[in-house]
Amino acid sequence: MTRRLTDHLVKVMGTAAGVALIVGVFGMAAVGAQQKPGAINTTPIDGLVSKLDQILSLLSPPAPGPVRLSTDSVLLGFTQGLRCYATNVGTTPLSVEVNALDHLGKPVWDNGPFVFSELPAGATAGVYGGEGGLKRCEFSFAGLPQQVRASATILTGTELVASIIAR
Numbered sequence: 001m002t003r004r005l006t007d008h009l010v011k012v013m014g015t016a017a018g019v020a021l022i023v024g025v026f027g028m029a030a031v032g033a034q035q036k037p038g039a040i041n042t043t044p045i046d047g048l049v050s051k052l053d054q055i056l057s058l059l060s061p062p063a064p065g066p067v068r069l070s071t072d073s074v075l076l077g078f079t080q081g082l083r084c085y086a087t088n089v090g091t092t093p094l095s096v097e098v099n100a101l102d103h104l105g106k107p108v109w110d111n112g113p114f115v116f117s118e119l120p121a122g123a124t125a126g127v128y129g130g131e132g133g134l135k136r137c138e139f140s141f142a143g144l145p146q147q148v149r150a151s152a153t154i155l156t157g158t159e160l161v162a163s164i165i166a167r
Contacts, residue, residue: 064143069166071152073103073136080161082129083153084137086116090147093118097140100129108135139166 076082086096099113107113108130116125129135129152137152150166 062144067141067143067145067148069139069145069148069150071137071150071164071166073134074152074154074162074164075134076132076154077156078132079156081131081155082135082137083126083155084129084139085124085126085151085153086119086139086141087124087149088119088121088147089149090143091121093120094141094143094147095119096125096148098125098127099138099140100127101136101138103134113138113140137164137166 095117100108139150154161
C-alpha cells in the first residue's frame with residue numbers, strides 16, 4: 001500500500017513541477033517581452049505579440065537593395081590572366097556592373113567598370129582583368145545577393161589554374 005502511495009505522490013509532484021516550470025517560462029516570457037526596459041505593457045499578451053512580431057521580422061526575407069560582391073585579391077604571375085564572371089541565377093533580367101581592380105582598388109581598364117544591362121536570367125557576362133600583378137574582381141547590382149553567382153578565374157593561356165568565389 002505504501003508503494004502505491006509513494007508512486008502516486010511521485011507522479012503528482014512531477015506533474016506539479018512541470019506545471020510550475022511552464023508557468024514560470026510563460027511568466028518570464030511576459031516580463032521579457034516588454035518593449036523597453038522598465039516599460040509596462042497593457043497586458044502580457046501584448047508584450048508577447050510584440051516580441052513575436054520582432055522575431056518574424058528577422059525571419060522574413062530581406063528587401064532588395066544595392067549589392068556588392070568581391071573576390072579576394074590574387075597575385076598573378078606574368079603569364080597568368082584574370083577573368084571576372086557574373087551569372088544571373090534569378091528569374092528576371094538584371095543589370096550587373098563587373099569590374100577588375102588592381103592592388104590599389106582602381107579599375108584595371110580606363111573604360112571600366114563594364115555594365116551589362118538587362119543580363120537575362122541564366123546568362124553569364126564576363127570581363128578580362130589583365131595579366132600579372134595583384135588583382136581582384138568586383139560585382140555590383142540592385143537586388144538580392146542570391147540572384148547572382150560571381151567568380152574570378154585565373155588562366156595560364158587557356159588552362160584553368162583556379163576559380164575564386166565572390167562574396
